[in-house]
Amino acid sequence: MRHLLVYFGKYGTTANSARIIQETIGKSCDTATPDGEKVKVIRGYDSLIIGTAIYRGRVPSAITAFIQENRTILNSRRLSFFIHCLEPKLAFERMRSAMGDQLFEHGQFKAVLGGRVHLDQHNFITRQILKRKGKNTGLNFKNYDSTSLEGTIDFARQILDNFK
Ligand SMILES: Cc1cc2nc3c(=O)[nH]c(=O)nc-3n(C[C@H](O)[C@H](O)[C@H](O)COP(=O)(O)O)c2cc1C
Numbered sequence: 065m066r067h068l069l070v071y072f073g074k075y076g077t078t079a080n081s082a083r084i085i086q087e088t089i090g091k092s093c094d095t096a097t098p099d100g101e102k103v104k105v106i107r108g109y110d111s112l113i114i115g116t117a118i119y120r121g122r123v124p125s126a127i128t129a130f131i132q133e134n135r136t137i138l139n140s141r142r143l144s145f146f147i148h149c150l151e152p153k154l155a156f157e158r159m160r161s162a163m164g165d166q167l168f169e170h171g172q173f174k175a176v177l178g179g180r181v182h183l184d185q186h187n188f189i190t191r192q193i194l195k196r197k198g199k200n201t202g203l204n205f206k207n208y209d210s211t212s213l214e215g216t217i218d219f220a221r222q223i224l225d226n227f228k
Pocket residue numbers: 072073074075076077078079117118119120121122148149150151152178179180181190193194
């Protein structure tokens with residue numbers, strides 16, 4: 065089975081997980097960003113994996129546009145997705161809003177893989193947004209990382225073991 069992992073994230077967490085998942089699944093898995101060349105040949109893949117981060121309560125438009133444009137194909141292939149964020153309890157609902165109920169339910173393997181924030185990486189305005197989120201969630205985002213290499217590899221193995 066051929067897998068295409070389409071991912072989008074702004075600060076490296078999602079891209080890093082995409083790389084780990086690709087390496088775990090092996091050469092039957094390609095990776096692409098929503099605006100990349102491989103997305104044009106999405107029909108040639110049997111299994112599609114979507115990876116995204118959440119920003120300001122939403123799945124970014126690069127991913128929602130990709131889903132919108134490829135809804136029929138996504139529905140007719142094996143589908144999995146993973147999410148990076150700081151509020152894991154809200155992650156699936158946010159993904160469900162972005163995908164719609166039917167496509168969300170079509171997804172077989174779904175994982176929330178934690179989130180990473182390094183305040184120093186961001187400009188003043190983004191730091192203020194993140195500090196506010198830190199206050200609301202009780203988390204300290206100066207150097208925050210709830211991702212787990214093991215969790216990411218587990219997600220990839222589920223896909224590898226079940227979609228042969
Ligand atoms: C500007 C900004 C806004 C964010 N908003 C949310 C949010 O509303 N909810 C949430 O759970 N996580 C939020 N996050 C956390 C990100 O989803 C998390 O840091 C993730 O690891 C980022 O992935 P990336 O490194 O691939 O961009 C936000 C992060 C940033 C930088």
